[in-house]
Amino acid sequence: EISAGCLCCTLKGSLVNALEELRDKRGVQRVVIEATGVAQPAEMLDVLGDPALKGSVEVGPMITVVDAARFTGLRKVLGNFYTDQVRLADVLLLNKTDLAKPGQLEAVRREITALNPQATVVTTERCNVELGVVLDRRRDTPAPSALEQGLASPAPAASFVSFVVPVAFDTDRAKVEQFFETLPSAIVRAKGFMRVGGQVSIVQFAGGQLEIAPTPNARGFTLVFIASAEPDRAAIQRALDTTRRE
Incomplete structure (x- = not known):
């Protein structure tokens, strides 16, 4: 796991080094890179075109998950940053x-097909799909660099901030739901592990939609927030503290 930075810039060297190490290990045939939802896909492709990897690492398909229920709204909020993820x-x-x-489903299908006629479109629920359908799709030609496409520049097309808030206490589900309903509009994504109603749960929040589900595996009780602008972190921490279960 490579964390605490951006794979496209601050952690570019770490990603290349990690791929070189995996390449040289026996038995490693495929590496799946799962970036955050705010990664710059064009710049990711440029990183994978690093001279240290050329000739020994073949870049597989770029996969983008589209929220059928919220695509139009998210596109309005995130603009070209979001549509570039579809186009590439x-x-x-x-x-x-x-x-x-x-x-709505067919309308969104028409939108994304217009943005990217060459892509393979697969309809899913909870991203439940046969892996071979997505991972075995090959690129017909090498992807042009982000600079060649005019999609990359020294300054990122969109800037986001992320921060982590510890949640070491048990919470009340109704209070947690109210907390997410009243989050600042700048918060575009949040996820992590919490104790909700006495149960260890994974919490996912995106596009105004909240999902809380029990899980047997938790890697620390924290929430990661991603925002399009710097929010009042102290206020978010205080609001989260009010979700304690009595």
Whole structure:
């Protein structure tokens, strides 16, 4: 796991070094890189084109998950940053089809197909898909660099801040739901592990949608927040403290 930075810039060297190490290990045939939802796909492709990897590492498909129920709204909020993730994908997972309204699914399919006619579109629920469908899709030609496409510049196209808040106490579910309902609009994503109603749970928040599900595995009780602008972190911590279970 490579954390505490951006794979496209501050951790570029770490990613290249990690791939070189994996390449030289016996038995490693495929590496799947799962970046955050705010990664710059064009710059990721440039990192994977590093001279140290050329000739020995083949870049596989770029996969983008599209929220069928919230795509239009997210596109308005995030603009070109979001559509670039669609335009550069080889495979588009049109996800959360079970939550899309009648007619919404086909409308979103038309939108993403117009943005990227060459991509393979797969409809899914909870990203449940046969791995071979997405991982075995090959690039017909090497991807042009981000600079060649005009999608990269010395300054990122969109800037985000992330921070971690510890949640070491048991929480009340109703209070947790209210907490997320009243988050500042700048918070675009949050995820982590919490104790909710006495149960160890994984918490996912994106696009105004909250999901809380029990899990047997937790890696520390913290929430990671991603925001489009610097929020009042102390206020978020105070609000989170009010979710304690009595």
